[in-house]
Amino acid sequence: MRRADRLFQIIQVLRRTRRPVTADAIAVELETSKRTIYRDIADLMAQRVPIRGEAGVGYVLDGGFDLPPLMLTPDEIEAAVLGAQWVAGRGDPALARAALDLIAKIGAAVPEHLRPLALEPSSRASVRWNVAPDSIDMEKVRGAIRGGHKIALTYSDEQERLSERTIWPFAVGYHETVRLIIGWCELRADFRSFRTDRVAQAAFLEERYPERPAVLRARYRKAMTERWAEMGYVRPGAAP
Numbered sequence: 001m002r003r004a005d006r007l008f009q010i011i012q013v014l015r016r017t018r019r020p021v022t023a024d025a026i027a028v029e030l031e032t033s034k035r036t037i038y039r040d041i042a043d044l045m046a047q048r049v050p051i052r053g054e055a056g057v058g059y060v061l062d063g064g065f066d067l068p069p070l071m072l073t074p075d076e077i078e079a080a081v082l083g084a085q086w087v088a089g090r091g092d093p094a095l096a097r098a099a100l101d102l103i104a105k106i107g108a109a110v111p112e113h114l115r116p117l118a119l120e121p122s123s124r125a126s127v128r129w130n131v132a133p134d135s136i137d138m139e140k141v142r143g144a145i146r147g148g149h150k151i152a153l154t155y156s157d158e159q160e161r162l163s164e165r166t167i168w169p170f171a172v173g174y175h176e177t178v179r180l181i182i183g184w185c186e187l188r189a190d191f192r193s194f195r196t197d198r199v200a201q202a203a204f205l206e207e208r209y210p211e212r213p214a215v216l217r218a219r220y221r222k223a224m225t226e227r228w229a230e231m232g233y234v235r236p237g238a239a240p
Contacts, residue, residue, distance in 0.1 A: 006030055007040055011061065014051065020058025072110060077117040080106060085125035090174055092138035132178050132197035140204050141181055141196075145169050148208045151183075154201040155194055162200060163187070168209035170216040184209070184216060191220050 001009070013026050023037040030037070038055055045051050053059035072080070080102070087099035107118035136153075144151055153165045167183035174180075178195050185192040211219075 001030065001032070003040075006032065006036075007044060010037065010040055010044065011049065014059060014061035018060070020053055020060050022058045023055060026059075072106075072114075074114060074117055077106060077110060077114060078121060078123055081118050081121050082123050082125055085121075089125060090131065092134060094139040095142070132195070134179060134196040134199075136181075136196050136199040136202045138172070138179070138196065140202075141169060141172065144204055145171070145213055148211075148213055150205040150207050150209050151181075152203040152205055153194065153199055156198045156200050165192075165194070166205075167192070167194070168211065168216060170213040170220070182220065184211075191223060 009030055010026060013029060014021055023034045023041070027034045027037045041051060041059060050062035051059050052062060084099040084102045084106075088096045088103075090096075091099060103118060107115050110118060141151070143149075148168075151167050151169055153167060155163055155165050157163070164187070166186045167181070168186075169181050169183040171182040172179060173182055173193065178197060180193040180195060181199075182191070182193050184190070
């Protein structure tokens with residue numbers, strides 16, 4: 001790997017996560033020595049790339065830093081197209097259209113010799129599976145999440161009992177056959193998940209909730225990790 005490519009890849013590794021990344025981990029991913037990574041990071045810091053950290057602890061790339069637009073690699077093109085295919089088959093109509101538009105834009109933006117990777121990909125996501133139909137406008141749900149607005153729901157549980165809920169939505173979860181709206185429920189004073197096919201009525205309120213969606217997502221992840229730990233399980237994706 002050329003040194004310029006390696007420097008770029010180091011930045012890519014660091015901006016992929018908010019947690020400190022050790023030189024050992026970077027060296028393994030880039031298939032080079034730890035000493036080389038130390039030297040490269042020192043050079044990047046000398047060029048005023050906002051990297052914080054030190055040897056033996058790990059490195060973090062401060063927010064707000066970005067690189068000039070660079071061409072996607074073949075693997076990055078395939079990854080983006082595969083992800084967009086998945087969304088096109090499983091997202092609500094507006095999100096599915098956006099995914100197809102994204103594939104078309106990637107195909108138009110990359111050089112001609114890379115265009116087949118976007119328009120005639122060798123990797124394909126499965127077609128839409130038998131998902132339960134949404135009974136709430138998911139485009140509006142995503143808008144409420146982005147804006148931090150409350151939603152008032154009339155919700156039916158497994159026994160078809162109705163309840164009135166006001167929630168602070170902050171995420172949408174995709175499961176095998178259902179979609180979930182994840183939020184803070186004012187009635188239960190706790191995090192709750194609501195199946196989109198069990199919403200009897202929904203009112204999208206102008207009132208904003210007091211927390212930022214990103215803060216709620218962080219609190220939710222922490223709460224779920226603690227609940228899994230109490231049950232003796234390691235949550236999928238968490239470090240053992």
